[in-house]
Amino acid sequence: MALKGLDIFKLSPKKNCKECGSPTCMAFSMKVAQGAVSIDACPYFSEDAKAAMSEATAPPMKTVKVGTGENEYSLGGETVLFRHEKTFVSKTRYAVSLCSCMDDAAVDAKLAEIPKVDYDRIGERMFVEMIYVNYDAASGADKYVELVKKAAALNRVLILNVEDPEVAKAALEVCKDSKPVLNGATPANYEAMNGVASAAGVALGVKGANDDELFDTVAALEKLGNKNLLINANTSSIKAAYATAVQFRKAAIKDGNRTCGYPSIVNVAELAKGDAHLQAALASVFTMKYGSIVVMDQMTYAEALPLYGMRQNIFTDPQKPMKVEPGIYPINGADENSICLTTVDFALTYFVVSGELERSGVPCNLIINDAGGLSVLTSWAAGKFSSSSIAKFFQEQDIEGKIKCRKLCIPGKVAVLKGELEAKLPGWEIIVAPREAVQLVKFLKDMQ
Amino acid sequence: MPFTAKSGKFNASINTLTIGTGDKAITLGGENVLPFYTFDAPIENAPKVGIEITDGGLAAEPECVQKYYEGCETVVDMAKKAASMEGVDFLSLRLEGGDPNGLNKSTEELIALVKEVAEAVDLPLTVCGCKNVEKDAELLTKVAEALDGKNALLLAAKEENYKTVGAAAGLAYKQVVGAESSVDINLAKQLNVLLTQLGVNAQSIAMNIGSASAGYGFEYVISTMDRVKAAALSQGDATLQMPIVTPVASEVWGVKESMASEADMPEWGPVEERGIDMEIETAAAVLVSGSNAVILKHPVAVATISKLIKELV
Numbered sequence: 001m002a003l004k005g006l007d008i009f010k011l012s013p014k015k016n017c018k019e020c021g022s023p024t025c026m027a028f029s030m031k032v033a034q035g036a037v038s039i040d041a042c043p044y045f046s047e048d049a050k051a052a053m054s055e056a057t058a059p060p061m062k063t064v065k066v067g068t069g070e071n072e073y074s075l076g077g078e079t080v081l082f083r084h085e086k087t088f089v090s091k092t093r094y095a096v097s098l099c100s101c102m103d104d105a106a107v108d109a110k111l112a113e114i115p116k117v118d119y120d121r122i123g124e125r126m127f128v129e130m131i132y133v134n135y136d137a138a139s140g141a142d143k144y145v146e147l148v149k150k151a152a153a154l155n156r157v158l159i160l161n162v163e164d165p166e167v168a169k170a171a172l173e174v175c176k177d178s179k180p181v182l183n184g185a186t187p188a189n190y191e192a193m194n195g196v197a198s199a200a201g202v203a204l205g206v207k208g209a210n211d212d213e214l215f216d217t218v219a220a221l222e223k224l225g226n227k228n229l230l231i232n233a234n235t236s237s238i239k240a241a242y243a244t245a246v247q248f249r250k251a252a253i254k255d256g257n258r259t260c261g262y263p264s265i266v267n268v269a270e271l272a273k274g275d276a277h278l279q280a281a282l283a284s285v286f287t288m289k290y291g292s293i294v295v296m297d298q299m300t301y302a303e304a305l306p307l308y309g310m311r312q313n314i315f316t317d318p319q320k321p322m323k324v325e326p327g328i329y330p331i332n333g334a335d336e337n338s339i340c341l342t343t344v345d346f347a348l349t350y351f352v353v354s355g356e357l358e359r360s361g362v363p364c365n366l367i368i369n370d371a372g373g374l375s376v377l378t379s380w381a382a383g384k385f386s387s388s389s390i391a392k393f394f395q396e397q398d399i400e401g402k403i404k405c406r407k408l409c410i411p412g413k414v415a416v417l418k419g420e421l422e423a424k425l426p427g428w429e430i431i432v433a434p435r436e437a438v439q440l441v442k443f444l445k446d447m448q
Numbered sequence: 449m450p451f452t453a454k455s456g457k458f459n460a461s462i463n464t465l466t467i468g469t470g471d472k473a474i475t476l477g478g479e480n481v482l483p484f485y486t487f488d489a490p491i492e493n494a495p496k497v498g499i500e501i502t503d504g505g506l507a508a509e510p511e512c513v514q515k516y517y518e519g520c521e522t523v524v525d526m527a528k529k530a531a532s533m534e535g536v537d538f539l540s541l542r543l544e545g546g547d548p549n550g551l552n553k554s555t556e557e558l559i560a561l562v563k564e565v566a567e568a569v570d571l572p573l574t575v576c577g578c579k580n581v582e583k584d585a586e587l588l589t590k591v592a593e594a595l596d597g598k599n600a601l602l603l604a605a606k607e608e609n610y611k612t613v614g615a616a617a618g619l620a621y622k623q624v625v626g627a628e629s630s631v632d633i634n635l636a637k638q639l640n641v642l643l644t645q646l647g648v649n650a651q652s653i654a655m656n657i658g659s660a661s662a663g664y665g666f667e668y669v670i671s672t673m674d675r676v677k678a679a680a681l682s683q684g685d686a687t688l689q690m691p692i693v694t695p696v697a698s699e700v701w702g703v704k705e706s707m708a709s710e711a712d713m714p715e716w717g718p719v720e721e722r723g724i725d726m727e728i729e730t731a732a733a734v735l736v737s738g739s740n741a742v743i744l745k746h747p748v749a750v751a752t753i754s755k756l757i758k759e760l761v
Contacts, residue, residue: 083670083674084675116715212450215450238760239759243486251453275755277725277752278755281728281729281753283729284729284732285732285756285760288732288736288737289736301715301717302717302721305722305726306726306730307662309662309663309666310662313662313667314666348665351663355664355702358704
């Protein structure tokens with residue numbers, strides 16, 4: 001549970017030395033309580049006091065880091081159950097699964113498939129970040145290690161799904177530097193697996209036949225001093241998986257049950273049992289409801305486009321609007337002679353407007369202004385989308401040099417700008433477009 | 449020590465609402481827990497799936513949907529076929545052609561169609577207007593009259609036309625009134641209050657709090673649903689306890705991901721799969737965020753979402 005400023009003050013040195021940058025110990029304690037500064041900023045807090053505090057101020061859910069370098073991802077660390085309460089901090093990550101039971105041709109085909117989905121959406125790279133490598137005991141340890149090597153070559157975070165400590169050790173030997181996840185602690189083997197995972201310094205995934213077993217095994221591992229853990233949602237049924245994902249997250253965040261506060265792995269490939277459409281539905285369900293890693297059989301563009309778009313939406317900070325880069329966006333094969341339209345850089349506006357423009361089939365240049373990521377009327381009211389800002393933007397970007405057409409459509413909601421713009425952009429014909437994006441198709445077609 | 453979760457059962461619950469009559473009638477709502485939280489308390493009425501057709505008939509459907517209606521010549525044929533598809537709980541007829549900025553079909557023509565469809569199928573019926581508030585006021589008033597006794601859901605009464613639509617659907621002909629607002633909890637609440645002040649029974653209102661495709665400002669839809677359910681259940685706000693019905697089909701089949709041809713976007717793969725997954729993933733997300741019913745278009749999406757719901761409840 002979060003400590004109050006006064007509780008922290010009681011443990012503070014009460015010297016008012018100002019070395020931490022705050023005028024008094026009281027002020028410092030208040031800031032620590034709000035999470036504005038770290039307790040470490042004070043050089044005089046006793047170790048005992050810090051230990052007592054770190055236990056009490058620890059976040060309800062652990063942040064687990066996996067992977068290295070540009071492939072390092074933070075999982076978990078959430079403080080709320082719903083995004084409107086504050087914000088979600090760690091995106092759901094997607095993994096595609098492989099198995100050592102597959103023959104070489106199937107493995108190669110899948111490994112070749114994985115990098116195909118890789119694109120940019122509003123400044124975010126969308127791709128499969130992880131590979132889930134299943135161990136099949138019947139095909140032996142050597143084949144598994146070979147598969148792990150092959151998968152590692154793709155340079156994604158690996159999740160080694162293996163419950164045999166010896167095999168796990170051998171597989172980690174070839175990939176531990178890339179900080180994979182070892183997914184394989186069960187009630188039967190957790191002590192040995194803990195040793196293997198700790199020695200390699202990797203996060204350990206925990207499983208149980210039911211939520212009680214899962215909980216007890218996590219508790220036992222915590223007793224052994226390992227808190228670098230992930231929990232596996234039950235795979236016996238979709239309902240059971242949903243129950244683990246929701247109940248553990250809720251217990252951690254709402255009821256302060258730290259043993260439940262670990263990121264989760266949800267294997268929707270296993271839950272969907274080969275039904276690709278059901279898998280798509282489940283990937284969506286567990287992106288919404290508390291899956292930190294979602295394991296899929298494959299990731300096609302059909303599955304990826306809505307999924308990554310949804311994830312980008314859900315994991316944005318509700319206090320910060322999504323923005324697109326200002327600039328000229330040619331639509332429907334527009335060139336320098338195509339008609340120009342302008343609007344704000346608020347991502348939602350951009351998507352709705354560009355979608356309608358594409359639907360019209362009319363080649364046009366969409367010119368996006370830097371308007372602070374606000375909607376048309378809000379940015380206009382705030383003075384960020386005005387005749388001066390548009391004119392200035394045209395100058396900075398040298399629009400007149402880049403585009404020959406001298407027709408500019410402005411959003412109907414800011415029709416008042418017409419006169420001023422005509423004065424500030426001599427030579428341009430300013431046309432007032434409709435108020436709503438849906439009317440753009442008709443508007444553009446009529447104009448032709 | 450076993451895992452013990454604190455129950456998340458609430459004292460308040462979502463209103464129960466019946467649409468249709470007879471054996472095939474469906475009941476929405478009634479739960480006192482968050483979406484699919486069956487571990488907190490059983491959910492008696494699973495969310496329902498509707499299939500959408502329009503007055504435009506076969507020609508108005510995306511190519512990949514048309515093949516499922518092979519042999520259908522009229523909208524009524526399509527309605528019969530749609531009603532027989534796997535996982536369908538109710539039929540939704542969208543009167544798109546009524547839009548004055550579109551085909552501008554006359555109210556009489558559309559009402560005749562509504563009557564024919566209603567006679568041809570015995571599934572509960574949802575009739576959606578053309579989104580033009582003036583035309584809908586006229587159109588839905590007549591629909592309410594034409595479907596007297598069918599207990600149909602009419603989508604939708606909006607802030608601009610709630611008096612006309614609410615009075616006809618809710619007061620005169622006792623249909624279920626759909627209250628549509630655009631992704632804002634306060635607007636949703638206000639419209640419910642206005643409708644009840646008009647005399648519409650709160651128990652015969654369903655909400656459409658707004659919809660979007662995954663990736664297109666979808667966070668507003670999800671957060672509005674999260675907040676509406678929180679207000680309805682944890683704060684017991686009776687003005688927000690109406691079940692939520694979310695039309696998904698009318699959003700997802702118009703975005704680039706489900707429309708761009710394979711020739712234009714070769715790396716994206718078959719356009720049909722993209723449309724289906726866009727519909728499925730959007731529907732799955734709004735269901736776990738609180739929708740009590742979704743309206744879809746593609747038969748594969750309908751069957752998949754219906755299966756998902758059965759697995760979760």
